[in-house]
Amino acid sequence: MANKPILLDYWPSMFGMRARVALREKGVDFEYREEDFSNKSALLLQSNPVHKKIPVLVHNGKPVCESLNVVQYVDEAWPDKNPFFPSDPYGRSQARFWADFVDKKFTEAQVKIWMKKGEEQEAGKKEFIEALKILESELGDKPYFGGDSFGYVDISLITFYSWFQAYEKFGNISIEAESPKLVAWGKRCMEKESVSKSLPESEKIVGYVAEFRKNNLGSE
Amino acid sequence: MTEEVILLDFWASMYGMRTRIALAEKRVKYHYREEDLWNKSSLLLQMNPVHKKIPVLIHNGKPLCESLFQLEYIDETWPEENPLLPSDPYKRARAKFWADIIDKKVNVAGRRIWTTKGEEKEEASKELIEILKTLESELGDKDYFGEETFGYVDIALIGFYSWFGVYDKYGNINIESECPKLIAWAKRCLQRESVAKALPESEKITTFISERRKKLELE
Numbered sequence A: 001m002a003n004k005p006i007l008l009d010y011w012p013s014m015f016g017m018r019a020r021v022a023l024r025e026k027g028v029d030f031e032y033r034e035e036d037f038s039n040k041s042a043l044l045l046q047s048n049p050v051h052k053k054i055p056v057l058v059h060n061g062k063p064v065c066e067s068l069n070v071v072q073y074v075d076e077a078w079p080d081k082n083p084f085f086p087s088d089p090y091g092r093s094q095a096r097f098w099a100d101f102v103d104k105k106f107t108e109a110q111v112k113i114w115m116k117k118g119e120e121q122e123a124g125k126k127e128f129i130e131a132l133k134i135l136e137s138e139l140g141d142k143p144y145f146g147g148d149s150f151g152y153v154d155i156s157l158i159t160f161y162s163w164f165q166a167y168e169k170f171g172n173i174s175i176e177a178e179s180p181k182l183v184a185w186g187k188r189c190m191e192k193e194s195v196s197k198s199l200p201e202s203e204k205i206v207g208y209v210a211e212f213r214k215n216n217l218g219s220e
Numbered sequence B: 001m002t003e004e005v006i007l008l009d010f011w012a013s014m015y016g017m018r019t020r021i022a023l024a025e026k027r028v029k030y031h032y033r034e035e036d037l038w039n040k041s042s043l044l045l046q047m048n049p050v051h052k053k054i055p056v057l058i059h060n061g062k063p064l065c066e067s068l069f070q071l072e073y074i075d076e077t078w079p080e081e082n083p084l085l086p087s088d089p090y091k092r093a094r095a096k097f098w099a100d101i102i103d104k105k106v107n108v109a110g111r112r113i114w115t116t117k118g119e120e121k122e123e124a125s126k127e128l129i130e131i132l133k134t135l136e137s138e139l140g141d142k143d144y145f146g147e148e149t150f151g152y153v154d155i156a157l158i159g160f161y162s163w164f165g166v167y168d169k170y171g172n173i174n175i176e177s178e179c180p181k182l183i184a185w186a187k188r189c190l191q192r193e194s195v196a197k198a199l200p201e202s203e204k205i206t207t208f209i210s211e212r213r214k215k216l217e218l219e
Helices: A014-025 A044-046 A067-076 A087-117 A118-138 A152-173 A180-189 A201-218 B013-027 B042-047 B069-079 B089-115 B116-138 B152-171 B179-190 B194-198 B201-217
Strands: A004-009 A032-034 A055-058 A062-065 B005-009 B030-032 B056-059 B064-066
Touching: A004 A014, A014 A067, A014 A152, A014 B116, A044 A055, A044 B152, A055 A067, A062 A067, A062 B089, A067 A087, A067 A152, A067 B089, A087 A118, A087 A152, A118 A152, A118 A180, A118 A201, A118 B013, A152 A180, B005 B013, B005 B042, B013 B069, B013 B152, B013 B194, B042 B056, B042 B064, B056 B069, B064 B069, B069 B089, B069 B152, B089 B116, B089 B152, B089 B201, B116 B152, B116 B179, B152 B201, B179 B194, B194 B201
Parallel strands: A004 A032, B005 B030
Antiparallel strands: A004 A055, A055 A062, B005 B056, B056 B064
């Protein structure tokens, strides 16, 4: 009998959320384990000795690290339901490119909005809005980045949707005004149970960021 | 239907070298186009408007960007020869994990070695040796990172070997003495025609960087 996969995770992590969405999309029953960063579990340190970061998916005793790797692994290990990628090599390559864009440009920009103040935050805001617009243009009129079906790029980005309210509050921006199609896409994805069950409420994230800013930046 | 494969590249790029090796491993004929990174062609800007970087692989008019994704694409499009990635999902995930580490850590440290001075440079040298030792430990006693066969992780890393001379010179380190197994692995890879043809001579890269440093007023 196969063991239940274990997901080592941290509730506000948009990267951990990706793994949650992926597993739920495939209908995989998994054990969720919350990590305390001030006291990382032996399993985490053993499973990811190089980075010591979450998420880590431990399946049949073997660890898979890095959220996009986890999503791809989940797609390949449970191939029969809800494929995350198109079947043609070019379409697959494009999906990898756009998820990588989310990981590089979008991630770097959003971090500056909630973790920084002043000039650095302003620079982050500009980069963030630019990245939003590029992504919105890539989405075009499709219901999902994956076309008619929710897929890899959607999974890579939707988890940030739970952070939108925090970006708006602490960055003083209106994401709906800047990229309405992307917000509509976010709402569409949230209608999926795999997504709504995996993302925490926006207000909780706002609270988390407020706490972080108070403790690290001296103010909100 | 004849396939048209074009590679927009830069001779010294360890990323471009990856794609050259993969295409050669699969015996795919392609047109190599050298880009001047300080005067990018309109084709490059058109094919990679988001990042404006090489390498860009253009297959039948359609652009593919980011070297590691090009490796996967090449593996999927020409599956018959020399598979680059294993078929087992867990082994694939491990391969991608190590390639990601190479991408995140090796170039960052390496680049800081030849572009900075003093403490920053020393720190970068330490970091580079640390990551190379981690990779050497992952290699263990295997001939290749891909276990029995030369593959994805080997291709992801081998291009940096042509830059080791630069890191040694400006970082004041000796990678061969710190990581002898890794050097042995690199020489083993160089015995493959695909690799030998893709990697420029170390001395050329060292000369190129010396010129870059002069322009950046570091020498």
